[in-house]
Amino acid sequence: MSLRPTLDFLLYDWLKVGQLGERERFADHSRETFDAVLDTCERIAREKYAPFNRLVDTEEPRFDGEKVILPRATHEAHRAYVESGMVSAAQDYEEGGMQLPYTIEAAANGFFAVASVSIGSSLLTKGNANLLMVHGTGAQKEVFARNEFAGRFTGTMCLSEPQAGSSLSDITTRAVPDGEGFEADPLGPRYRLKGNKMWISAGEHELSENIIHLVLAKIPGPDGKLIPGTRGISLFIVPKKLVGTDGRLTGERNDVALAGLNHKLGWRGTTNTLLNFGEGRYPVRGAPGAIGYLVGRPHEGLRCMFHMMNEARIGIGMAATSLGLAGYYASLDYARNRPQGRPVGPAGKDPSQPQIRIIEHADVKRMLLAQKSYCEGALALLLYCARLVDEQHTGTPEAADEARALLEVLTPIAKSWPSEFCLEANSLAIQIHGGYGYTRDFPVEQYWRDNRLNMIHEGTHGIQAADLLGRKVTMEGGRGLQLLAGRINATIERAIQRPELAAYANQLGQALQQVGAATQAAWATGDPGDALANAVPYMQAAGHLVLAWTWLDVLLAIPADAVREVAVHQGRMRAAAYFYRYELPRIDAWLQVVARRDRTCADMPEEAF
């Protein structure tokens, strides 16, 4: 099984991504150039990623006291990725990029994540460099971002601290001006940073010449105290090794020290670190603290960082989905080849008949169809979101703003839904393998472990839910939700005209009303405590609504005469049918508690646990 045919259908037949070539920015592009990119990524993933996915799980990163050691395969995968030009693919031509649409980049990322989600960590480098391209000075772009795009440097995002994970307002890393003339440094106002940063992916390794940390820290006020809350947060570039304005390393090691490697349940190919900034292990230029250069204006660090959040969250959703697909492909292959048992009913009573393959059992088909329905549905949603990102960047002002408002509402779903349901898909993939799935001789247990991260990082499930119900559905007078309802209704109107889809259209209309009514009811008292008491069930229901809509919209891309004729289209029809018949009805239970503002959990006395 390969991801490619599904991607092709979704990109070209459904999203009509080929038409992006009509836009000025993408004028040199066409399906042909997109295919060439996808071909290259598919090949690199097959040759440099997939064969080493188990290896990077068993040979975890280790610190020898001086360096973090990664398997040679990780170095080679990194090199192949960098050499493909994909790090800077979305950048302007004059920046050395290929002005590739984000949709194609997101699709291409699917190949890598299906093959080995943790061997590469270039997403962070891209996010880091992209941020600098927007908020950095000319010199910061030149010295840091461009060298990241070129593959010389890699990047990190340093947000969390041991005592501040979900609650970034509580970070305590301090940044103080680095002496006289600190503001005049050609690389940006120069500060000295001191503090600890936790959960830093790719925070230490030897894959690149240098590591560029983007660090959130607080500049103390005149009283020497940190400003409480997120208002006090600023953003700094803190390179592991100092760099001159010519982009060359100066030979000075900055005071960024590895305090520890995190030993994780999965996703082990990517180093995850606790870093100490300015603890004094690598004293630099005769003063205490790690040297960092301010990005943007003081106290606007979080705004700069969140600028990149939508794409980062879509990236997590894509990783979760890809792991789900990897498990689906593996279990489908197993089910097609593993003989076990006999048909139910009289035909199965004769034990002298040979065993059938397990794909012939209804319950195995159920587990395969659930996986297909979850993962291909999630893939479609993520590509849709990626297409909205392109719209935001290249559409007319109205279309761009509409895309932005839609993304506000869809992003928490695109991040959380795959991380929950494609994880469930991985569990089903294990189940299909039986005892073999529980062993490390088969890949599915690793997919399940790797995928468990996605409900946690880049904002936990709870944070996404509070963002969705607490902020996104109410902001701008509920505009994002109204736009979404408009798109869902447009799909319903088209689907209702096709006899084979009309029942789904009606069911979707009903679900949309239910979610709308529950949204109103949740906020009926105006008390966020009431509304958010059941934010996660709300998000689950909203996610199921969005996935049902996505599936129906995808079906509309199948020519009516091909629905019955073509096996892959039959498969899409069935996966959608599964979703409407087995999954969508689940929203009733989720929305009941939302709509009555059920406080069973919220009011549970602590001592009663």
Added chain:
Amino acid sequence: MSLRPTLDFLLYDWLKVGQLGERERFADHSRETFDAVLDTCERIAREKYAPFNRLVDTEEPRFDGEKVILPRATHEAHRAYVESGMVSAAQDYEEGGMQLPYTIEAAANGFFAVASVSIGSSLLTKGNANLLMVHGTGAQKEVFARNEFAGRFTGTMCLSEPQAGSSLSDITTRAVPDGEGFEADPLGPRYRLKGNKMWISAGEHELSENIIHLVLAKIPGPDGKLIPGTRGISLFIVPKKLVGTDGRLTGERNDVALAGLNHKLGWRGTTNTLLNFGEGRYPVRGAPGAIGYLVGRPHEGLRCMFHMMNEARIGIGMAATSLGLAGYYASLDYARNRPQGRPVGPAGKDPSQPQIRIIEHADVKRMLLAQKSYCEGALALLLYCARLVDEQHTGTPEAADEARALLEVLTPIAKSWPSEFCLEANSLAIQIHGGYGYTRDFPVEQYWRDNRLNMIHEGTHGIQAADLLGRKVTMEGGRGLQLLAGRINATIERAIQRPELAAYANQLGQALQQVGAATQAAWATGDPGDALANAVPYMQAAGHLVLAWTWLDVLLAIPADAVREVAVHQGRMRAAAYFYRYELPRIDAWLQVVARRDRTCADMPEEAF
């Protein structure tokens, strides 16, 4: 947090297990003796199991070419367990046992499984020896079973083969008479076995003097061919080392060879093996094959083995539940101590206020309450089933038969429901820990990995579901299901009289009707293909019904005036409320597909995946 107060409440206040002392078999017993047993087991679990749970995960069993090496802690835990007398606790006094009720034994097992589910594997030894006590000859009991109870020997169950896991009718291990006079061996008719057995837990180790394998194999007919199907299966005792009629080792190694250790996702403290019988690595007594002694009559092996199945499956449910509880306790402790974030609403807007502990967040309370509701509910159900086992063994003939019929229906649920929902509880325990939960510095990721086994072994989820809907609810004219409905209705009648429970009673009555109607509808065409197409959703709904009933029945054990006064009872009320408000409504979606005999999955064409 400790399991003990919950166990005490369920055993004594709810199930009134103290009254078992009124029965002849348990006449020497009372709450005092039961408590002494629980005290001992709790202490051993705390001292010899819990401290080494991570160790047995990281130091997996390994084969040095001759022996399987286990950590010293595993040897010490095994010794402490054996010395406690728990292996034979349920046996008659004249067998050296203490005639302990199974309910107390099952409860005591909870302590060990909460502490370290995989460090011990005595359940198999007990099941093995129990089977021999029922089906073995006097000599077999004396030589094998009694030495297992005494802790000299350990036991295994060898059912599966690489090509025959769920489908036991396809095993190909052969057993042929061992020469002239084979029938006259004092240890039972002597055969030579040849074949491979897969997934054998505790199949090789140095914990005991000897390992007694109970092996399913087929005796060829006169034509030399194996009889197809389960009819052909017989049961054999195959000791690793041969034993004389005096119980002493003869010094001869039997031809049972370790072919490989399975490297698993979790549950790593227990060795799991592929064993080759009669491959010739250890030739014995000048003929080919491993020496085995027939147990019971030829061709009745599966019947003998399934005799022990109910208790084995209750044991799995208890393991799943205990892992769920372990995660609940760990995440509750974490939530009570981890500061992060601020209240929703105006009170949380001031970042200069200190952070609150995460247990104060509604969504964390939701995740804790879900765990409590799943795991304490499952614990109650399992103890209820264990109490039925005692009834089956010591009740009046009518009561015993009723208990047996109820267990037929309840056992697939008691095995499958905890293995699905207490696994989900473990995932919530990880989620509460955030990034820390994803590291191996905290125990919750291991609980989740360990628990994933329980949906697979001792009959997969699919097998349990087919057993429940395909066999158990229809057998004896539906008697088991009718008896269950009778008990549920009795609970409803009592609950309806208590104002605080009446609403739940009504909801439960409605759910019972739904499950009953869906059962009828599933079988309306009489075609097992229709009925079983949605056996798993049926089992999930039936499981939720049974758990809802269990919770309501448990609440009836709380004195009306204590409901509001006592924190732990408030907690039970809330956990039940959670179940009725958040969980029970889920059955609608599951039962819809059952009731309309939805064939979306069953009819999916293979080529459309």
